[in-house]
Amino acid sequence: MHLSGKRVLVTGGTDGIGAALIRALRDVGAEIITTGRTAERIAATRADGFEVIEADLSAPAGIEAVIAGLGDRPIDILVNNAGAGVSHDFRHGTPDETLLDPGIFLNLNAPIHLITRLLPVLMARPEAMVVxxxxxxxxxxxxxxxxxxxTKAGLRSYGQALRRQLKGTRVQVLEALPPLVATQMNAGRSKGLISAEECARQIVRAMEQNAAEANIGLVKVLRLIYSISPALARVIMIRA
Structure with a gap:
């Protein structure tokens, strides 16, 4: 897909992978609309020339804010990037259950809702993509x-089924699978990280190639191990 001139909605573009991604897409000529929920980061992203819709996608109201912010403007590409870690480890005490529903909504429900609301718009474009x-x-x-x-496994399954449903239509479905990326979510880790800029570069390249998957960095190794022995891959990762 030629990205120049395409209107792209990237959720969570004021920080981390999203911030690198909106810049990488702008560099290849795409028109960017992004979302954010932190006032300081929204202001900084707007100061850099990006349109930002203020929306907290950890709750249904955030979906409505995005749809209202788009108005009647069509988009060519939807990038469901916004996400966050959810602390849930009984080895360190009883998890805070109040964090569960917002985290699940942000990581899984919000992408599904946005796809559902925006797919008719994407289907009407000459060519379109969900990432x-x-x-x-x-x-x-x-x-x-x-x-x-x-939540990430759920979104992976959803995307695979969606790709099957949309086979033969104008809408491509790409899944980007990053490894550990040097973002705030992985603060404190020092090994095995790639930069957000490199992650974004590989996602953009996969978009240009109309790929079904972008296995980034060490995920390529994990995919290879999984193809040989899913059980071995699970044993390796569960101990991480």
């Missing part, structure tokens, strides 16, 4: 993040 940013943990979970892993 779901999941994680290598969608392939095999690790022990410390069962809820986060479950």
């Amino acid at each position: 779901n940013v999941t994680s290598g943990l969608a392939i095999a979970p690790y022990g410390g993040g069962p809820v986060y892993c479950a």
Whole structure:
């Protein structure tokens, strides 16, 4: 797909992978609309020349804010990037259950709602794409993040089924599976990280190639191990 001139909605573009991604897409000539929920980051992103819709996608009201912010403008590409870690490890005490529903909604429900609301718009474009940013943990979970892993695995399954439904239509479905990326969510980790800029570069390249999956960095190795032995991949990751 030629991205120049395409109107792209990227959720969660004021920080982390999303912030790198909107810049990488702008560099290839795309028109960007993004979302954010933190006032300071929204202001900084707007100051850099981007349109930002203020929307907290951890609740249904955030979906309505995005739809209202778009108005009647069509989009060519929806990138479901917004997401967050969800603390849920009984080895460190009883998890805070009040964090569960917002985290699940942000990581899984919000992308499904946005696809549902915007797919008619995408179907009407000459060519269009849905990009779901999941994680290598969608392939095999690790022990410390069962809820986060479950939401990413759920979005992976949803995207695979959606791709089948949309076969032969104008809408492509791409899943981007990052490894550990040097973002605020992974603060404190020092090994095995790639930069957000490199992650974004590989996602953009996959979009241009109309790929079905973008296995980024060490996820390529995990996919290879999983193709040989799913059980081995699960054993490796669950201990991480």
